[in-house]
Amino acid sequence: MQSAATSTNNWTDDVHRVARGIRRRVLDHTIRNxxxxxxxxxxxxxxxxxxxxxxxxxxxxVAPPVPPAFPGVPKAxxxxxxxxxxNGEHAPERDRLYFSAVHYALPLYATLxxxxxxxxxxxxxxxxxxxxxxxxxxxxxxxxxxTGGSLGQTLSQAGGIALARRLRGESGRQWVYMSDxxxxxxxxxxxxxxxxxxxxxxxxxYVDVNGQQCDGKMTDVMTIEPLQSRLxxxxxRVVSVDGHDPEQLAAPAEQAPDGRPTVVLAYTNPCxxxxxxxxxxxxxxxxxxxxxxERTAFxxxxxxxxx
Amino acid sequence: MEILSKVHARNLVSWAADKPEVVVLxxxxxSSTEIDLFRDAYPARxxxxxxxxxxxxxxxxxLAREGVFPFVHTFAVFIYRRAYDQIADSIAYPxxxxxxxxxxxxxxxxxxxTHQAIEDLxxxxxxxxxxxxxxxxxxxxxxxLDPVQAVEGPVYVRMLRGELPRLxxxxxxxxxxxxxxxxxxTDLALxxxxxxxxxxxxxxxxxxxxxxxIQHLHVSTLKPFDDEAVAExxxxxxxxxxxxxxxxxxxxxxxxxxxxxxxxxxxxxxxxVGIQDEFLHGASRPHLMKEYGLDAAALVRAVxxxxxxxxxxxxxxxxxxxxxNVHSAAKAEAL
Numbered sequence: 001m002q003s004a005a006t007s008t009n010n011w012t013d014d015v016h017r018v019a020r021g022i023r024r025r026v027l028d029h030t031i032r033n034x035x036x037x038x039x040x041x042x043x044x045x046x047x048x049x050x051x052x053x054x055x056x057x058x059x060x061x062v063a064p065p066v067p068p069a070f071p072g073v074p075k076a077x078x079x080x081x082x083x084x085x086x087n088g089e090h091a092p093e094r095d096r097l098y099f100s101a102v103h104y105a106l107p108l109y110a111t112l113x114x115x116x117x118x119x120x121x122x123x124x125x126x127x128x129x130x131x132x133x134x135x136x137x138x139x140x141x142x143x144x145x146x147t148g149g150s151l152g153q154t155l156s157q158a159g160g161i162a163l164a165r166r167l168r169g170e171s172g173r174q175w176v177y178m179s180d181x182x183x184x185x186x187x188x189x190x191x192x193x194x195x196x197x198x199x200x201x202x203x204x205x206y207v208d209v210n211g212q213q214c215d216g217k218m219t220d221v222m223t224i225e226p227l228q229s230r231l232x233x234x235x236x237r238v239v240s241v242d243g244h245d246p247e248q249l250a251a252p253a254e255q256a257p258d259g260r261p262t263v264v265l266a267y268t269n270p271c272x273x274x275x276x277x278x279x280x281x282x283x284x285x286x287x288x289x290x291x292x293x294e295r296t297a298f299x300x301x302x303x304x305x306x307x
Numbered sequence: 308m309e310i311l312s313k314v315h316a317r318n319l320v321s322w323a324a325d326k327p328e329v330v331v332l333x334x335x336x337x338s339s340t341e342i343d344l345f346r347d348a349y350p351a352r353x354x355x356x357x358x359x360x361x362x363x364x365x366x367x368x369x370l371a372r373e374g375v376f377p378f379v380h381t382f383a384v385f386i387y388r389r390a391y392d393q394i395a396d397s398i399a400y401p402x403x404x405x406x407x408x409x410x411x412x413x414x415x416x417x418x419x420x421t422h423q424a425i426e427d428l429x430x431x432x433x434x435x436x437x438x439x440x441x442x443x444x445x446x447x448x449x450x451x452l453d454p455v456q457a458v459e460g461p462v463y464v465r466m467l468r469g470e471l472p473r474l475x476x477x478x479x480x481x482x483x484x485x486x487x488x489x490x491x492x493t494d495l496a497l498x499x500x501x502x503x504x505x506x507x508x509x510x511x512x513x514x515x516x517x518x519x520x521i522q523h524l525h526v527s528t529l530k531p532f533d534d535e536a537v538a539e540x541x542x543x544x545x546x547x548x549x550x551x552x553x554x555x556x557x558x559x560x561x562x563x564x565x566x567x568x569x570x571x572x573x574x575x576x577x578x579x580v581g582i583q584d585e586f587l588h589g590a591s592r593p594h595l596m597k598e599y600g601l602d603a604a605a606l607v608r609a610v611x612x613x614x615x616x617x618x619x620x621x622x623x624x625x626x627x628x629x630x631x632n633v634h635s636a637a638k639a640e641a642l
Contacts, residue, residue, distance in 0.1 A: 074402040075436055076459055139401060146369075150396050156362045157397055160369020160377075163354070167375065187393070190362035198354070 014053045015246040018114040019045035020306055023273050025110035027302050029123060030287055031295060039277060039284035041107040043210035043243065043268035048104075048111040048177070050249040051206065056175055057095040059088030061112075065119035067132045067142050083132065084145035086117045092170040096161070099144050100154030101179035101208060103285075105137030112143050152185035154178070155205060159191055162200040176205040181213040183224040189234065192261070196235035201257035208243065210270040216282040227265055236263045243268035276301050308629065309473040311445040312637040315408075315466065316341035318449045319378075320348045329456075330370065332356050332379045334363055338639030340380040340410050341468050364390040367405045368397030376404055376456070383409025383424035383465060387431060394461075395434060402436040402460040411642070412441070412465045412501060413553035413582065414596055418642045419589035424465070425582050429558020431463040432530045439530040440483065441465035443504040445473040447527060450480035458483070465501060469637040472505055472629060475525070484528045486536050492520030495613060496544035497606075498537065499551040500526045500560045503580075505629070506596065507551055509603035510610075513624040519610060532563040541568050547576040547613040551606055556581040578609040593628050 022045040030036030052058075063085030074080035084090065087097050099108055106126065112118035122142060125131035132140045139147045148154035155176055162174045182188050195203055207227075215221045224230075231238045239252035243266030252264050270284045271277035276298055277284065289295040323329045323345065330352045337343050337355075346353040356363040360381065367377035379386065386409045387394065398405045409427055416422050431439045438458050442448050448467060455462050475487055486498070490511065499507045504525040514521060522540045541548050541564060548568065550561040561579030568577060582599055596602040603625045611618055634641055 073435075074400065076402070080401050147396050147400055150392050153361075153365045153393055153397050156365030156393070157369040157372075159362070160366040160371075161373055162369075163366070164370045164373030164375045168373075187361040187365070190357075190359035191365075193359065194356060194362050194366065197357070 011054050012246045015046060015049040018049035018053055018111065020273075021114035022048060022107050022110040024302065024305055024307075025113060025123065026106050027274065027298065027305070029106060029126065031299050031302065034295065035286065035288040037103055037106050038274070038287040039210070039212060039270035040101075040104045041110065042272045042274055042277060043208050043270045044104055044107050045273070046244045046246055047206055047208060047249055047266045047268070048107060049114070050246045051097070051175060051177070052111055052115045054246070054250050055253050056087075056097060057093070057172065058097075059091065059094055061086045061117040062089050063142065065122070067118065067122050067125060069130050070132050070140060080139065082139045082145040083142045086112050086142045091172070092168070093172055095173045095175060096145070097143065098146050098148075098154050098158040098161070098174060098176045099137060100148045100151070100182060101177055102137040102144070102149050102151075104177070104179070104208070105135065105141060108137065108143050109133060118142050151179075152182050152187040155182075155188060155191040156194070158203060159195050159198070159200055162195075162202050163198060165202065166200070173202045173204060176203060178205055178207045180207055180209040180211065180218065180224060180227070183207070183227060184222050192231065192234045192236055192263075195261040199259045200261055201259050203261040204253050205261065205263045207263060207265050208268055209265050210268045212270045212284050214285045220282070231263050236261050238263045238265065240265040240267060244272055273305070274301065309445075310470050311473060312470050313341055313468070314445045314448045314471055315468060316344045318452065320344045322452045323349065323352075327352070328374065329376045329378060330354060332363055332367055332377050334358055334360055334381040334385060336381050339642065340382070340408065342380050360385050360389040361393050364393035365397040368393075368401065368403050371398070371403035371405045372401070376406065378406045378408065380408045380410070382411045382422060383427045384411070384422060386463070387424070387427045391430065398461050399434045399436045404459065405461045406455055407461070407463045408466045409463060410466050410468055412467075414587060414592050414599070414601065415467070415502060415553070416642050417589045417591055420586045422642060423587045425587060426555050426558060427463070427465060428529050428554050428560070429562070432558060432563070436460045437530065438462045438483070439528070441501045441527055441529060442467050442481070443501050443525055443527060444475055445471040446475040446477055446479065447481045454481055454483045467502070470631050470635060474505060474508065481527060484531060484534050486524040486526045486534050488536060489523040489525055490521055492522045493543065494520040494546045495522070495610060496540040496548045497521050497523040497551065498526050498540070498548070498560060498564055499523070500529070501553045503551040503553050503601060506601065506603055507606055509626040509628070510606050510620070512626065513607070513620045514610060514618070517618045517620065519614065519618070526560060529560060529563060532567060537564075538567060538571060541573055542571055544575065547578065548573075549578045549580060549606065549609045549613065551580040551601070553601060554581055555584055557584055576613060578612060580605050580609055592631065
């Protein structure tokens, strides 16, 4: 199940190396552009690294290392282009990733670079006009194949795909990466209810429970806890883990399917690995430096971060 | 007039017999949207999604991405009002072949404002990649599925159920982008859609007897709205154009016709018979058609306005209203 990025005997070392790379790349990008989704990298790095290094059964990338220009929106006579090729060719036995937390696109692109699926030149196109490397990832963006930017829609779409793949007798699993804010949305619960009812156990959803959303702390916006017992009451198989511990992250996904969709609640720290972020609480959704001094401080922190 | 019952229910079963790629999604209205026979015939291709339309629409998008063709059935209001964002992002943006069948258009239900789709065509027409159709009789319903399935992207069908009249010959199938020419004439162009075509026909004999010459077209494709026969009809009508629809006059057939006429530079009056930007309420179809001015008498008034003359047509000159049995074996409940 391990990806081609393996270079040492211990896969957790690989996960940590990729996770460090994700944080460094996103921080470097944020410093250069004076803005970025930095807390998302802090909270998601180990989960994304564990998915790509350890869990997902993906083929090698079949997409160009430097992403192509945006070919235009789908319409009659123009086939929809997706960024799925970065996760390997679709095949019956292969897994798929459906990336719901599309505000985490920057950490996802960094993950693709760290796992050898995209060139680091690809990140220079981030949020540039005419590029597929969009700020809010959509189906044409590297590593994505669904359009979920409204949030709360991807789990349902993945359910439809899971059902279609089951009708075809395919064995590949569906990995969904979500944010905890999506559990404020009614559609997410409709989706869980439908996945349970139709026994779509090829779905494994990883949720970044970092307790943060656009307005600040989720407990100051709309509480979703107790998330584990709520999901269990809906009939899902739920495991809560330390979202910065690769072994804990990987363990629930290695259980055999049992008829229930699996939800892994990865409890994370939105400042993990970047102590300077702590001073910015409670507003962590998007980081733009207050002044040159803060930017310089973050640049100094970057130079001190381990490789 | 021949009246048929549960046309879609039977037709869907026979049509889908050799199409294993077609599945049906239901939102707790299985009998009410005439998919009960499909469910019984092909249980492995029938998926109950519960009263949860947002999930159902995104789910349909996921199925369609994988080469499965979801035929979504529920009341029209629950498609476009409850799940618009999901239709836009999960279906229309990626141009996926999801087929949506929306029942209970406008005055066809006594279910009240929560059940009556009055702006569905307006909403769906404005979505890029969407094809928008409306049926008017049993022949439309039983010949619709082949043309729908030939469309590359998503299709919204404003659908009829229960007891339906056969207005059009059985051997003249529904064609996307082709209006049915019902009468030819030079004074006025009348474009009617859905159940308004049956209603307009109630006035046909009286108008003809008064010497009114009407080019009457039954329009079933609201988008794309590029039918040459429609353009020709509105361009050649000497005295003006009337549209007649079971829908708000904002965004449906009347609006599409106004846009067409403006683009063609047709400088003649247009009267849009339809719901004048207000909600309906729960009452019978004949009652609502009269109250909201969608009936044959309203059409006569529009003709008189355009011709600047009193035709002396009273209710007694109009063909009798076809009364549907509200409590009928053709429907699961009286809705």
